[in-house]
Amino acid sequence: MPSSASESKEQAAQDGSPKKAKRRKRRAGYSAPTPPSRFKRALLSMARDPSMRTEAGRELLQLLISHSSLTERRWRRIIDCVPAHRAPTMAKAAEACAHQWLMVAEELSQREAQ
Structure with missing residues (x-):
């Protein structure tokens, strides 16, 4: 099994098309974590909302915005830098x-339903 992205690409080249490599990723359970751009726009809009200008509100938005800005390629680079033993x-x-x-999502969804 390849231990890096470059080895994965080499194996994909040997096995056939890049489409096959993408299918293998999907079968392995990997999906792109990047949310749609409208989600990022909603987060940025919430950052301008005065009701979110508390310390906790700013912290939550910073966490969500930082995660939403990572592309699949960036996530792949981050994942690939982790050594096998870690x-x-x-x-x-x-x-x-x-x-x-x-847990955060469930609690917020329940609050919305009330």
């Missing part, structure tokens, strides 16, 4: 962050 720990940390974001 990948399991990094994966657990990413899962923990994802879990926290899901």
Whole structure:
């Protein structure tokens, strides 16, 4: 199994078209984390909302905006820099962050439903 993006590209070149490489990524569970541009615009609009100008509101928006600005290519470069011996720990940390974001999303969605 390739351990880097360059090895993945080399293997894709040997295996066939780039489309096959993209399908392998999808099957491996990787999907682009970049939200649609309208989502980024909504975040920037919320940053101008006076009700979000609290310390916690600014912090939440900064986190969301920073994540929303990363492209799939940038995420790939970030992921590829993690050495193999650190990948399991990094994966657990990413899962923990994802879990926290899901809790935030669920709580906010419930608040909206009320």
